[in-house]
Amino acid sequence: xxxxxxxxxxxxxxxxxxxxxxxxxxxxxxxxxxxxxxxxxxxxxxxxxxxxxxxxxxxxxxxxxxxxxxxxxxxxxxxxxxxxxxxxxxxxxxxxxxxxxxxxxxxxxxxxxxxxxxxxxxxxxxxxxxxxxxxxxxxxxxxxxxxxxxxxxxxxxxxxxxxxxxxxxxxxxxxxxxxxxxxxxxxxxxxxxxxxxxxxxxxxxxxxxxxxxxxxxxxxxxxxxxxxxxxxxxxxxxxxxxxxxxxxxxxxxxxxxxxxxxxxxxxxxxxxxxxxxxxxxxxxxxxxxxxxxxxxxxxxxxxxxxxxxxxxxxxxxxxxxxxxxxxxxxxxxxxxxxxxxxxxxxxxxxxxxxxxxxxxxxxxxxxxxxxxxxxxxxxxxxxxxxxxxxxxxx
Numbered sequence: 001x002x003x004x005x006x007x008x009x010x011x012x013x014x015x016x017x018x019x020x021x022x023x024x025x026x027x028x029x030x031x032x033x034x035x036x037x038x039x040x041x042x043x044x045x046x047x048x049x050x051x052x053x054x055x056x057x058x059x060x061x062x063x064x065x066x067x068x069x070x071x072x073x074x075x076x077x078x079x080x081x082x083x084x085x086x087x088x089x090x091x092x093x094x095x096x097x098x099x100x101x102x103x104x105x106x107x108x109x110x111x112x113x114x115x116x117x118x119x120x121x122x123x124x125x126x127x128x129x130x131x132x133x134x135x136x137x138x139x140x141x142x143x144x145x146x147x148x149x150x151x152x153x154x155x156x157x158x159x160x161x162x163x164x165x166x167x168x169x170x171x172x173x174x175x176x177x178x179x180x181x182x183x184x185x186x187x188x189x190x191x192x193x194x195x196x197x198x199x200x201x202x203x204x205x206x207x208x209x210x211x212x213x214x215x216x217x218x219x220x221x222x223x224x225x226x227x228x229x230x231x232x233x234x235x236x237x238x239x240x241x242x243x244x245x246x247x248x249x250x251x252x253x254x255x256x257x258x259x260x261x262x263x264x265x266x267x268x269x270x271x272x273x274x275x276x277x278x279x280x281x282x283x284x285x286x287x288x289x290x291x292x293x294x295x296x297x298x299x300x301x302x303x304x305x306x307x308x309x310x311x312x313x314x315x316x317x318x319x320x321x322x323x324x325x326x327x328x329x330x331x332x333x334x335x336x337x338x339x340x341x342x343x344x345x346x347x348x349x350x351x352x353x354x355x356x357x358x359x360x361x362x363x364x365x366x367x368x369x370x371x372x373x374x375x376x377x378x379x380x381x382x383x384x385x386x387x388x389x390x391x392x393x394x
Contacts, residue, residue: 021046233300348381
């Protein structure tokens with residue numbers, strides 16, 4: 001059997017494309033909603049599979065109907081991949097461009113098929129239209145893609161496909177394909193179908209690579225971030241602390257930890273409900289984040305307790321940050337939340353051999369002292385006893 005027989009090519013590509021469709025639809029149903037575009041890529045590949053089926057049964061259909069339906073499905077499928085790529089990168093879908101190109105393409109190719117125009121003219125029109133879809137995606141990957149091997153692979157495939165389509169269109173425009181007819185059984189027809197379907201499957205693999213990379217990033221973030229406030233959790237903070245302590249060891253600079261606890265948080269939950277309590281926690285996390293530098297780190301350790309790590313910062317800088325946090329939380333809130341107060345314990349790490357547990361215990365001891373002394377206060381850990389204890393109102 002000839003391996004490039006048209007029916008064999010169509011059958012194999014249809015089976016592989018159908019299997020990949022099942023995979024994509026399964027991925028769409030199971031991946032988190034943050035990963036957009038998977039549904040559109042699945043629909044696009046499904047359209048390409050249906051187009052291959054139209055070529056396979058064209059002998060059983062009226063002459064212009066099968067190629068016209070196949071062309072419509074091909075344009076729709078490739079266009080849907082562009083929409084999927086835009087949604088994947090969080091951009092508004094270019095539906096106007098999509099529908100405009102599809103309508104123009106169908107009108108042009110429909111007229112050419114009915115007029116029995118040359119095969120070269122059909123290829124030229126089709127290549128020009130799909131080139132827009134591929135170039136658009138290539139630009140999106142270059143502009144918004146992560147600097148990672150998966151994005152490089154996806155971008156290289158999309159660029160290669162753009163060059164192939166451009167070359168094919170140029171050949172068709174120059175008349176080099178006038179003697180060929182894709183609508184008849186031929187070796188060129190088989191090669192054309194094989195190359196087209198193979199690249200479609202490769203592009204789908206490329207998209208799956210970047211989607212899987214996005215999933216990995218999301219899962220890593222979820223394992224290190226607090227789901228309510230989106231700040232670090234205990235695990236994420238512990239990883240950051242190890243890195244900052246190594247930097248402290250090299251630079252010989254002190255760093256300071258703040259243990260922050262929201263005053264009377266149980267009363268907020270009891271009076272206003274847990275939904276208001278959650279909003280308050282998100283508000284506190286936002287205020288703390290705005291008071292910090294880019295090099296600082298904030299984490300939620302559970303309940304209403306937040307931890308802040310200030311690298312290369314002594315007690316004076318830490319106290320100024322703590323006062324800024326307290327001042328911002330006492331200010332009226334635009335979203336209807338009542339102003340609140342926090343108690344803060346400070347502990348500076350002078351010895352790079354001190355473990356995180358020891359630093360946290362000293363900061364917590366200072367926090368408990370702030371609670372015992374009336375709340376809404378800033379207290380220093382015993383190692384910083386030379387620093388005076390000051391209230392937020394002072």
